[in-house]
Amino acid sequence: MPHVTYIEHNGTEHRIELEEGLSVMRGAVDNGVPGIDADCGGECACATCHVYVEEPWLAKTGTPDEQEASMLSFAATAQPNSRLSCQITMSAALDGLVVRLPEAQH
Amino acid sequence: MSQDQPRIVIAGAGHAGGSAAAFLRQYGWKGGITLVGEEPDAPYQRPPLSKAWLKGEATAESLALRPARFYAQHRIELRLGTRVTALDRAARQVTLSDGAVLDYDRLILALGARPRTLPLPGSGLRGVLALRGTADADALQAALGPGRRLAVIGGGYIGLEVAASARALGAEVVVIEREARVLARVAGTVLSAFLEGQHRKHGVAILTGAQVAAIEGEAGAACAVRLQDGTRLPCDTVLIGIGAAPNIELAQEAGLDCAHGILVDLAARSSDPAISAIGDCTQRPLPLYGRSGRLESVPNAIEQAKQAAADICGRPPPPPEVPWFWSDQFDLRLQMAGLAFDAHETVLRGDPDGPGFAVFHLDAEDRVLAVEAVNAPADFMAGRMLVAKQARVPRALLRDPAQPLKDLAA
Ligand SMILES: Cc1cc2nc3c(=O)[nH]c(=O)nc-3n(C[C@H](O)[C@H](O)[C@H](O)COP(=O)(O)OP(=O)(O)OC[C@H]3O[C@@H](n4cnc5c(N)ncnc54)[C@H](O)[C@@H]3O)c2cc1C
Ligand code: FES
Numbered sequence: 428m429p430h431v432t433y434i435e436h437n438g439t440e441h442r443i444e445l446e447e448g449l450s451v452m453r454g455a456v457d458n459g460v461p462g463i464d465a466d467c468g469g470e471c472a473c474a475t476c477h478v479y480v481e482e483p484w485l486a487k488t489g490t491p492d493e494q495e496a497s498m499l500s501f502a503a504t505a506q507p508n509s510r511l512s513c514q515i516t517m518s519a520a521l522d523g524l525v526v527r528l529p530e531a532q533h
Numbered sequence: 534m535s536q537d538q539p540r541i542v543i544a545g546a547g548h549a550g551g552s553a554a555a556f557l558r559q560y561g562w563k564g565g566i567t568l569v570g571e572e573p574d575a576p577y578q579r580p581p582l583s584k585a586w587l588k589g590e591a592t593a594e595s596l597a598l599r600p601a602r603f604y605a606q607h608r609i610e611l612r613l614g615t616r617v618t619a620l621d622r623a624a625r626q627v628t629l630s631d632g633a634v635l636d637y638d639r640l641i642l643a644l645g646a647r648p649r650t651l652p653l654p655g656s657g658l659r660g661v662l663a664l665r666g667t668a669d670a671d672a673l674q675a676a677l678g679p680g681r682r683l684a685v686i687g688g689g690y691i692g693l694e695v696a697a698s699a700r701a702l703g704a705e706v707v708v709i710e711r712e713a714r715v716l717a718r719v720a721g722t723v724l725s726a727f728l729e730g731q732h733r734k735h736g737v738a739i740l741t742g743a744q745v746a747a748i749e750g751e752a753g754a755a756c757a758v759r760l761q762d763g764t765r766l767p768c769d770t771v772l773i774g775i776g777a778a779p780n781i782e783l784a785q786e787a788g789l790d791c792a793h794g795i796l797v798d799l800a801a802r803s804s805d806p807a808i809s810a811i812g813d814c815t816q817r818p819l820p821l822y823g824r825s826g827r828l829e830s831v832p833n834a835i836e837q838a839k840q841a842a843a844d845i846c847g848r849p850p851p852p853p854e855v856p857w858f859w860s861d862q863f864d865l866r867l868q869m870a871g872l873a874f875d876a877h878e879t880v881l882r883g884d885p886d887g888p889g890f891a892v893f894h895l896d897a898e899d900r901v902l903a904v905e906a907v908n909a910p911a912d913f914m915a916g917r918m919l920v921a922k923q924a925r926v927p928r929a930l931l932r933d934p935a936q937p938l939k940d941l942a943a
Contacts, residue, residue: 457603459558459559459606466831466832467580468578468580468831469595470580472868473859494910497910498910498911498914500911501911501917501918501939
């Protein structure tokens with residue numbers, strides 16, 4: 428199974444196996460990785476699943492759609508490599524993906 | 534369970550209770566956690582029940598708050614299909630419907646709310662439904678489809694979402710609202726009028742200012758809704774969507790302070806320091822608005838779950854959040870933040886006939902109290918931050934969609 432590494436703001440790493448087709452948000456929530464609240468359950472409505480995608484993965488995760496980009500443009504700690512993790516779907520091509528979590532989701 | 538390990542019992546395995554169990558483990562709680570829930574399912578998300586689930590676009594896995602394995606992995610004992618029937622605060626014990634008695638060191642009440650019932654002739658007929666859980670949603674879904682006729686009593690968010698989903702499934706739908714407009718208690722007039730127009734455009738009949746007299750039946754099944762003015766609305770299913778009543782009886786019987794909900798502070802503590810209460814069953818402080826109130830939303834359930842878990846684990850309380858909510862109807866994404874108590878003025882940003890717009894509610898000092906955004910995620914995000922900041926904003930800027938709100942909100 429492909430895996431994702433989540434790095435908490437304090438540096439703690441979580442290597443999680445994630446079934447293809449599930450979102451990177453779901454991988455964190457389902458395994459108790461702290462720092463992703465996912466209030467809306469993956470509907471791209473809350474921006475509490477914000478992550479920074481580490482290179483070289485950014486391009487492979489695709490580009491945010493308009494809704495996601497709008498939400499991100501107001502996220503408190505947005506950077507050029509910010510994504511909403513509920514909008515990244517796991518695939519074999521993303522095996523090894525590394526994402527960092529912001530200090531807080533608000 | 535070893536005797537010297539402190540135990541937390543969570544009564545109610547819904548969104549709040551399930552989240553609290555997860556946060557307790559995240560925050561390092563080492564003792565026992567027992568999650569007692571009346572429903573047969575492990576905690577799941579209710580929002581899709583009136584949206585994707587009803588339309589057949591969600592699965593049990595996607596609905597689940599956490600996968601089944603999560604609970605064993607995190608040593609969270611699930612006692613499902615089991616009701617907490619009594620609470621003895623002096624002995625720190627709860628009694629369960631299966632006769633078991635559990636000791637607790639800390640108790641979290643996460644009892645949720647239940648649909649209000651309508652004391653009407655015919656409300657006990659077959660085909661008269663409410664919507665709170667998966668069983669309700671499945672019954673409703675089975676009653677919807679081409680050629681089926683649904684009457685929704687109550688034009689609140691759940692009623693309107695079901696109406697939209699029922700249209701997508703091909704059913705004929707009428708929404709019957711007692712007030713002069715839909716969402717009268719929870720939205721501003723601009724949004725209400727806009728949504729009424731959208732529903733009508735999609736073929737939903739909306740009757741406002743309409744008083745229901747009775748539900749008529751035929752062979753034990755609902756066949757029409759009769760209004761007080763004599764109008765008869767034929768249907769084969771009736772959804773009663775007139776709001777929810779908090780489950781506070783257990784707390785009341787145990788002598789906890791309750792008003793419209795179980796009274797709690799910003800650490801989610803009830804009037805008994807060993808008992809926290811979270812989610813739809815609580816009446817909580819709303820610090821931005823200088824009052825308390827009951828919020829029925831997932832973000833509130835999660836925020837209070839964090840408050841309780843942080844308090845129990847001795848962590849600093851989480852920063853207060855702006856209340857917010859979302860709803861999906863047809864191709865509309867609604868996002869609301871803040872509460873429009875004592876709003877003085879509304880400012881419209883964008884055009885309701887255009888691709889998206891937002892309504893800002895301001896107080897007398899031009900501070901943003903609330904925002905209602907329709908297909909306008911950036912305005913929602915900006916509004917949420919402006920509510921949190923409680924800063925005065927220039928109305929002209931809010932009103933002009935060409936002016937970005939980014940700098941204001943920063
Ligand atoms: C159809 C629908 C659509 C919604 N859509 C949205 C939305 O789009 N956005 C949003 O933010 N919110 C939405 N909500 C509201 C949201 O689902 C609730 O605010 C949230 O579920 C509250 O969580 P809770 O844990 O407090 O209550 P619940 O999730 O209701 O959980 C309470 C649980 O406690 C159980 N229980 C009660 N009494 C006992 C007892 N004595 N012993 C044991 N167990 C007991 C109940 O059976 C229930 O399982 C929606 C709700 C519904 C019904
Ligand atoms: S989970 Fe809400 S935006 Fe991703």
